[in-house]
Amino acid sequence: MTAAARRVRTRARVTGTVQGVGFRPFVYRLAHEQGLAGWVLNDEHGVLLEVEGLAPELSHFFDRLSAEAPPLARVESVSPSATPVTGEPGFRIVTSVRVGDPDALIAADAATCEDCLAELRDPDDRRYRYPFTNCTNCGPRFTIVNGVPYDRPLTTMAAFTMCSECAREYEDPGDRRFHAQPNACPACGPAVRLRDAAGRGLAFFTDPSGEKRQASGGDPISALAARLSEGAIAAVKGLGGYHLVCDAANERAVAALRARKHREDKPFALMVADVASARRLVELDVSAETSLTGVSRPIVLAPRLPDAVIAPSVAPGAPELGVMLPYTPLHHLLLADFADFAGDALVMTSGNVSDEPIAYRDEDALERLSTIADLFLVHDRQIETRTDDSVVRSVTVGGRRRPLMLRRSRGYVPESLTLPIEAPRPLLACGAEQKATFCVARGERAWVGHHIGDLEHLATLTAYREGIGHFQRMFAVAPELVAHDLHPDYLSTQYALELDEVALVGVQHHHAHLAACLAEHGVTTPAVGAIFDGTGLGADGTVWGGELLVGDLRGYERAGWLWPLRMPGGAAAVRQPWRMAAAWLSEALGAEPPLPAALRATVSASDWNAVGRIARAPELSPVTSSIGRLFDAVGALCGAPARVSYEGQAAVELEALAWTAGDRASGGGYPFERAAGCVLDPRPAVRELVSELDRGVAAAVVSARFHAGVAAASVEAVTAIASARGLETAVLSGGVFQNRLLLERVAAGLDAAGLRVLVPQRLPPNDGGISFGQAAVAAAQ
Ligand SMILES: [Zn+2]
Numbered sequence: 124m125t126a127a128a129r130r131v132r133t134r135a136r137v138t139g140t141v142q143g144v145g146f147r148p149f150v151y152r153l154a155h156e157q158g159l160a161g162w163v164l165n166d167e168h169g170v171l172l173e174v175e176g177l178a179p180e181l182s183h184f185f186d187r188l189s190a191e192a193p194p195l196a197r198v199e200s201v202s203p204s205a206t207p208v209t210g211e212p213g214f215r216i217v218t219s220v221r222v223g224d225p226d227a228l229i230a231a232d233a234a235t236c237e238d239c240l241a242e243l244r245d246p247d248d249r250r251y252r253y254p255f256t257n258c259t260n261c262g263p264r265f266t267i268v269n270g271v272p273y274d275r276p277l278t279t280m281a282a283f284t285m286c287s288e289c290a291r292e293y294e295d296p297g298d299r300r301f302h303a304q305p306n307a308c309p310a311c312g313p314a315v316r317l318r319d320a321a322g323r324g325l326a327f328f329t330d331p332s333g334e335k336r337q338a339s340g341g342d343p344i345s346a347l348a349a350r351l352s353e354g355a356i357a358a359v360k361g362l363g364g365y366h367l368v369c370d371a372a373n374e375r376a377v378a379a380l381r382a383r384k385h386r387e388d389k390p391f392a393l394m395v396a397d398v399a400s401a402r403r404l405v406e407l408d409v410s411a412e413t414s415l416t417g418v419s420r421p422i423v424l425a426p427r428l429p430d431a432v433i434a435p436s437v438a439p440g441a442p443e444l445g446v447m448l449p450y451t452p453l454h455h456l457l458l459a460d461f462a463d464f465a466g467d468a469l470v471m472t473s474g475n476v477s478d479e480p481i482a483y484r485d486e487d488a489l490e491r492l493s494t495i496a497d498l499f500l501v502h503d504r505q506i507e508t509r510t511d512d513s514v515v516r517s518v519t520v521g522g523r524r525r526p527l528m529l530r531r532s533r534g535y536v537p538e539s540l541t542l543p544i545e546a547p548r549p550l551l552a553c554g555a556e557q558k559a560t561f562c563v564a565r566g567e568r569a570w571v572g573h574h575i576g577d578l579e580h581l582a583t584l585t586a587y588r589e590g591i592g593h594f595q596r597m598f599a600v601a602p603e604l605v606a607h608d609l610h611p612d613y614l615s616t617q618y619a620l621e622l623d624e625v626a627l628v629g630v631q632h633h634h635a636h637l638a639a640c641l642a643e644h645g646v647t648t649p650a651v652g653a654i655f656d657g658t659g660l661g662a663d664g665t666v667w668g669g670e671l672l673v674g675d676l677r678g679y680e681r682a683g684w685l686w687p688l689r690m691p692g693g694a695a696a697v698r699q700p701w702r703m704a705a706a707w708l709s710e711a712l713g714a715e716p717p718l719p720a721a722l723r724a725t726v727s728a729s730d731w732n733a734v735g736r737i738a739r740a741p742e743l744s745p746v747t748s749s750i751g752r753l754f755d756a757v758g759a760l761c762g763a764p765a766r767v768s769y770e771g772q773a774a775v776e777l778e779a780l781a782w783t784a785g786d787r788a789s790g791g792g793y794p795f796e797r798a799a800g801c802v803l804d805p806r807p808a809v810r811e812l813v814s815e816l817d818r819g820v821a822a823a824v825v826s827a828r829f830h831a832g833v834a835a836a837s838v839e840a841v842t843a844i845a846s847a848r849g850l851e852t853a854v855l856s857g858g859v860f861q862n863r864l865l866l867e868r869v870a871a872g873l874d875a876a877g878l879r880v881l882v883p884q885r886l887p888p889n890d891g892g893i894s895f896g897q898a899a900v901a902a903a904q
């Protein structure tokens with residue numbers, strides 16, 4: 124047989140995250156190395172290629188295709204099929220075609236790679252100190268994309284025409300920037316500009332393309348770093364929106380930022396130059412460090428070190444700090460310049476007032492942030508989709524440390540998730556109200572949108588509507604099936620109900636939590652779920668939140684719940700946790716309990732008595748089985764403020780207290796009873812903890828014993844349900860499981876009892892995961 128006779132040709136479809144990640148140049152290089160002819164192209168379904176050559180070389184090629192894929196690529200499938208030999212010479216990259224439905228997955232934004240950083244720091248490189256340096260392995264993606272296929276004309280880089288140097292890199296298959304859509308340099312790309320709140324230019328490049336990049340007022344980033352070191356507050360345009368930035372060690376600056384932003388207690392995130400700097404602030408385990416340094420670059424919450432040099436106002440009373448590393452060249456330059464003047468940590472918090480969505484359009488940012496920021500570092504690359512920084516913390520589940528997602532946005536969105544049961548029709552799931560996200564799905568593929576925030580402002584609602592529209596276009600989903608929460612007042616529900624000519628599927632809130640976790644793990648069989656959160660509307664019209672559900676993707680049964688009681692004044696109890704303390708005390712001790720010593724400093728006797736009356740009025744006080752509200756009650760008794768500035772604050776402070784108890788909490792958990800069926804009755808625990816507080820036992824000890832009690836009762840109840848029903852899998856989800864102490868204890872207990880424990884992984888346990896659960900339920904039903 125001659126060599127020519129053994130020549131074969133194969134066509135292959137590659138799916139997954141394969142666009143905008145250097146996949147075509149990688150295929151090109153591979154084909155050259157294996158001596159193959161053919162072509163590769165991007166289309167709406169991913170990457171399509173044909174290779175022709177000797178059979179063993181082809182086989183090598185396909186082995187390497189999956190094994191050596193570029194760092195940002197995620198190959199989900201390669202489907203080869205034989206096709207007639209054409210004898211074409213050489214291998215080429217074909218320009219994108221545009222037909223049919225877009226399926227091709229757009230990558231998430233990725234942190235600056237080492238090669239680009241080296242150029243950024245090299246005075247002889249033409250991209251020396253250029254804040255928009257990127258390549259096929261790094262840079263903006265989702266935040267600049269406005270359509271598919273992912274090509275420059277369909278990004279916000281369309282406004283910039285590449286110079287001849289950049290164009291040469293872009294065209295050269297051997298170059299690191301071959302088809303890097305956001306490719307740019309000082310001569311042809313976006314430029315930064317430092318201005319004051321009135322819009323006057325302070326530092327900018329007058330001749331960016333010139334031989335020496337003349338700057339008026341100095342280099343804008345160095346000029347900003349100098350001003351930050353003097354205590355200024357700046358708004359800095361980043362990848363997914365504006366940050367508010369100041370020196371994290373300067374108490375005056377941080378306190379001023381807190382006051383101007385109307386943010387009372389919520390900790391501010393920090394950005395530090397590198398892992399070594401992070402280690403001076405927080406304790407990092409392997410999992411936390413992996414998250415911190417990964418290409419997604421989330422904010423990592425980690426235990427704060429006692430000697431961390433941070434202004435007190437950064438995170439008042441918080442045992443953890445949120446830390447992230449630079450993820451754009453602009454951030455790298457800013458942190459490096461700032462280190463030359465002052466410290467190594469900057470406050471980097473969302474550019475918004477209080478709970479509004481982060482500002483991302485220039486005019487809007489200048490208007491909304493002009494009362495907060497003294498300075499603005501702006502640039503002329505438009506942000507297509509606003510994305511907040513993602514947030515993770517590390518937890519021990521199943522005997523190993525792993526990340527727990529708390530907010531999924533920049534760096535992760537729009538990676539797709541797989542539905543274990545395919546959606547029969549294109550689908551939209553509208554999510555909940557707090558920490559809102561939406562999800563669009565087609566077939567087995569689902570895309571959960573970026574974190575929108577709480578749907579209570581016009582601005583968040585607008586962002587929500589725009590986000591849904593963008594995802595529907597980007598992933599060609601024209602929904603015929605629309606899933607929503609049962610709560611009629613949620614704006615996400617109202618959005619769903621306003622849609623015409625769609626089939627609606629109402630999904631119970633806690634079932635959605637259960638289904639989200641099951642679906643993420645590809646589980647379609649029934650499991651028992653402990654779904655603990657703040658509030659969600661139950662099927663019986665009461666407010667649920669301490670649910671033991673038995674179910675799968677199709678349906679569920681309420682096997683157990685927390686002892687229900689009235690929530691005095693409904694939503695008012697969320698902001699005033701002492702109201703829940705009043706409710707629980709009257710439940711545990713009798714109708715009109717005296718104002719406990721622990722609350723005398725913060726609550727007046729008349730308020731206490733008034734709330735007692737409100738609690739007895741059914742029309743004012745809905746019945747709830749929420750564990751989140753029980754944590755609030757105990758938090759209030761253990762010293763949380765009378766009025767908290769964000770939902771769950773009392774519970775967060777309660778967990779923080781428990782971590783400080785150490786060996787003192789040796790008395791074990793407070794007792795819960797298990798009433799008829801599987802109703803967790805915490806009244807004995809409440810009685811004992813109140814009497815301990817009255818006797819002067821430290822709040823830290825009380826908190827630790829309370830956590831231990833909830834965990835033990837949960838483990839016992841879940842195990843009992845599992846054994847009665849013959850189930851082997853347990854799911855832990857709901858916002859209360861953001862509490863690391865509780866999550867780890869319950870997971871360890873169930874693990875020891877021989878159950879397989881599932882915890883949300885790529886999605887948060889809080890309401891940010893609800894939309895995916897709704898999608899999974901709607902698809903399965
Ligand atoms: Zn790069």
Ligand SMILES: [Zn+2]
Binds near residue numbers: 288
């Ligand atoms: Zn250029």
